[in-house]
Amino acid sequence: MLSFIARRIMLGALTTWVISIIAFLVILLPPGDFVDAYIAQLSGLGQYVSLETAANLREQYGTDQPFHVQYIKWIRRVAHGDFGQSLEFGVPVADVIGDRLWLTMVVSLGAIALTWGLALPIGIYSAVHQYSFGDYFFTFIGFIGLAIPNFLLALILMYIGFKYFDASIGGLFSPEYQLEPWTWEKIWDLIKHLPMPVIILGMAGTAQLIRIMRANLLDELRKPYVVTARAKGLTETRVILKYPVRAALNPFASTIGYLLPFVVSGSIIISVVMSLPTVGPILLRALVAQDVYLAGTIILMLGTLTVIGTIISDLLLMWIDPRIRLEQR
């Protein structure tokens, strides 16, 4: 079991390494090197860069050296927390992403919690009461949730929130807290702003997971071990929760790996529409503006998140399903 975990983590590290190479390729992709782009940007602002400074920069970033040397220099700086300079914002990449990363995490985790909290019980209900009114009702709602583009839903909910509930729309903070340092009042303000984006982000995932849970559980409910459990004299609720639901959780856990990066990158359009200060819109801007270090860093981050998510889902699967735990040696 330990060797299984060790192998998973090693494979994860290997995958992360490959991702870092790809992320670096993205950085090198635009024509010309970073220093050219940097000089061009500065001179656009009316500043002059001496040849000496340019040479120093080239030396620092190693742009005239072969790929692997440049890569090693870059990865070394990344390891020390220096992700390079953002052209678009004129500050280090770490400063651009910084707070946004935590806010993204908060919003994403909220959305995932909502997704699971709703999808599990509704999926179970739908499967156990297959073809009942409730099942059809949730199926209907679920398909609507899947079919409506999220940004449209975001706009509608924002309109309703503004018109009828006087909620401040967009963003995660009220204007007066926008630039304030962190205080309890600011956190409370954040909590008040969270529900709307969390609901919208969670909606599509919830609809999808309800369908998955329902289908899985319907399969499991027909298996002989359910009859065995019933023949023991257990109550129906206990039979269903202890046996088939447990088995139906397997595919649930294996989707976690994709959930983490999906909520970060899949939320770009919604984040733009709702002007959320999360990572998604920054990635979009970085790509449009060819802000190479910013884009490369975010790609590296998303890739790493996917790897971490996959490892988490593997560990969860091991915990849920003894067959995986015991048959891996």
Next chain:
Amino acid sequence: MQNNGLNQTILSVRNLKTYFFQDEGTVKAVDGATFDVYAGKTLGIVGESGCGKSVTARSILRIEEKPARIVEGEITFHRANGSVLDVTQLEPGSREMRAIRGGEISLVFQEPMTSFSAHYTIGNQIIEIIRLHQSVSKRAARAQTIELLRKVGIPKPERRIDEYPFQLSGGLRQRVMIAMALANNPRILIADEPTTALDVTTQAQILELLQELQEQTRMAVILITHNMGVIAETADDVVVMYLGRVVETGPVDDIFHAPQHPYTRALLRSIPSIMSESRTRLPTISGSIPHPYNRPTGCPFHPRCPDFMPGTCNRLEPQLLPVNEHQQVNCFLYHEPQPHQSNDEAVSHE
């Protein structure tokens, strides 16, 4: 309880009808089953697949599943506390029914591979049934479980108890299944094709084990099988079913030596014998089981019956009536048609 070595009935099934209500039509899976189960005795229920054996077993435990419903009949059960009740009148989810299920009547399934959940250890699954029906501590239940596993012949039970079902062989798994069924000293053990999925050597061991355990506990066993050999070896009384009906009942010796119903005779003829000449064709029953939506009128066996009497068998329904002291047969060869007699007036044998 008065019991002078005579047969003491603990379960009587009378004219049980369990139908499946589906969009395509109604399937009469069990259509008037009648038989008795005696303490300490083994009742063999035999028939081809689809004849309603398993549905009968599930109806007794009231775990018949959704499109299925008991539409008629009585299942009288004599409980351990002396009370007598009709199981068909209970709610499947009621406290009383759940106390009987797994406590006083338990079930051993056909598929030892899939009948356990792969997500819990066998210990967990057995301790659960013990603590559900007896108020004992976890530790005591665990000790009981180890004892049970030892009793059914599991080697190193104190280690096996923490293993998962998929770590055991088919034979061991079926033993664990039996241990689980015995956990609460049931009055009746229903074994639904307990050996079908096992190889022949293991089959014999499992049947032997069941007989041994029965001698120790005086529980009644209902053995459901399509295998005449298994019946001959283990059953005291036999119920032969065809298309949801009981066509013949009687003590095992009479059924094998003096089968009355044409279907029973045909079944027995189609068993390969070690005495028969080699390279001869095994007799088969002509035709095949009719489609469940398309049951023949009259006697359901008439299209395949060698003794078919046109005008009678295809128009009127025979009844299960005694032909001698022990046997009852559901056939017009032995009884004149009684057009005005209602179907549920079946007679029990003493």
